[in-house]
Amino acid sequence: MTEEIKLPYAYDALEPFIDKETMQVHHDKHYIGYRTKYATAVKGTEFEGKCACCALRDLSKVPENIRAAVRNNGGGQINHKFFWKLLKKDVPFDGPIKDAIEAKWGSFDKFKEEFSNAAATLFGSGWTWLVKDGDELKIIQTPNQDSPISQGMEPILGLDVWEHAYYLKYQNRRPEYIEAFWSVINWEQVNHNLKKSEECCSK
């Protein structure tokens, strides 16, 4: 596996909150699957060899016959790549993101409650995000693998609530997985995302 697609830490690095087996299947099967299917969809088009962000920032420019494949698999590719970098144990909640969250929600607990509730109530498969919409921070949900960047927003923090992200360990107990997520957030990366949106060719 090349550096580009390798998980940036050991599969068991997030134990006991997110288990090794889930990370193996999630990364090696689901994520790699999205990448492969995206590469196949854009082969021979102007998007071949470019970051999937290029296509997702303006889906109207993507040929109609591959638009759904690009939206689903390109989204799956960049959402997961973003998610892997967000996960690390024992990183304190600090820095500009702390100030920004407290300014908007009043307290971390209030923010956590609203984000967790959005993740728990998302019907079916999708993601819950903290995004920057212009200068404003917002919590949003997206269905399937839809990326906030297709709506003109920049992801700051995101939680994968597809069953493939938690079912092996938590089965139908999604709220327990959501609670565990708060123990593995790499706030340094979140601060990086707040300051400078995820690197993308079209920015």
Ligand SMILES: [Fe+2]
């Ligand atoms: Fe996933």
